[in-house]
Every structure is written in C-alpha cells, then in structure tokens.
Amino acid sequence: MRAVAFYLFSLCCLSLPATLVYSADFTVTQLKDKVYLHQSGRYVEGFGMVTGNGLLVLTDNQQAVLIDTPWDAADIEALFNWLEARDITLQGVVVTHSHDDAGGHLAYFHERGIPSWAYSLTNKLLAEQGETPAQHTFNNSEWVVASSIEAFYPGPGHTLDNTVVWLAAHNVLFGGCFVREAATESLGYTAEGDVSVWPDSVAKVQERYPSAQWVIPGHGEVGGKA
Secondary structure: OOOOEEEOOEEOOEEOOOEEEEEOOEEEEEEEOOEEEEEEEEEEOOOEEEEEEEEEEEOOOOEEEEEOOOOOHHHHHHHHHHHHHOOOEEEEEEOOOOOHHHHOOHHHHHHOOOOEEEEHHHHHHHHHOOOOOOOEEEOOEEEOOOOOEEEEOOOOOOOOOOOEEEEOOOOEEEEEOOOOOOOOOOOOOOOOOOHHHHHHHHHHHHHHOOOOOEEEEOEOOOEOOO
C-alpha cells in the first residue's frame, strides 16, 4: 500500500472533509456522516484520464454497502484495505449499469462472500459481455441490501440499463453515469444509450426524489439538485 496522504478540496461549492488516498488512483472522501465518495481513475481513449465515482454507505454494526465498483482490480484491493483498516464489513454491492466503472469485477466480491444487486437488464448485459453478473436482480424500483437504500430504474439515458440509488436516510441521490456533472458540456459516451428519451428519464428521477440535497454523478464533481 502506498503512503497515506491527506488533502482538502471543495466540490461544487460543497465543503468536503479530508480525502484519504489509498493508492495512486483510488481515494475515499467523507461527504457526510456515514456516506463516503470513492473515486478511481482510468485513461479512456477519446476522453483522456477519467475519474469514476461511487459511494460507500455505512449502515449498522460496522457494516457498509458499496454503490458501484472501483474501476480496476488494484482499486478494489485498495477499497478492501480501507475497509479492513476500519474493521468495516462490506455487506453488499449495488451496481448501476454494466460498464467497468460501475459493475466490473464482481467476481472479486463474490469470492469474499459479498452479495451483489443489479437491474435485470444490467445482469443480462454483463453476462453477454462475458462479465460476472450480480447475484440478485431488481426491476423498476426496490429496496436493496439495507432498508434505507432504494435502487430505481427511470428508463434509458447514458445506457439502456442505467439506474440510480436513493439513500433515504441521507437525502443523497447517486445518479451514476445517468447524471452528468453540472460543469460538463458533453453527454459523454452514449453509444449504448438512448439520448432521445434521456430527458424524460431524468424527469422521472426529479419527480421521485424532490428532497435530494446531494446528487452524485458517475464522473466529475458532486453537486445539488441543479
């Protein structure tokens, strides 16, 4: 494990606590009590170095739920180092779509006896891509892993299978790659999505979660409902 480093930064006018760097490409930042942002990076042809976002949500009795997997195997090892250093047990993984920055490397978690959840179409796509599918599926909307975590499928957008995750106890919406950061002028990679219905899908999310205070995109800066 590389040396530990700390630094402060601010995301989209939201003041965040110190970030703990556990590897060159993997960081964990506390957003609020019991909610942590994990980030990992990869060079993507046509886009350069891209950082992917996910969440760690602490529940009860030193347990946590992972929302979207880190990008690469080395980042997953860094994640487990972070958990083990705090004596936290990962009780489940929820993935928001079939791409590597969300649903990759699920076999690593299954080998450790950690269950996973994904939208039914996401599991179908993972299997078609030769990737490990999640062990459990949900359709439309469902409370998964813990009682305050809701997975919701609003319709196509970034991908045909993109879902969002609502943390009711924290008023936090993890939009994943379905949501673009406020500063971007690009829709990103859309070859596996449906841009024509993306606005309608977004409207469903806005209507369902009007009390969201924090919105986490799949890439870029954390922000509010705007």
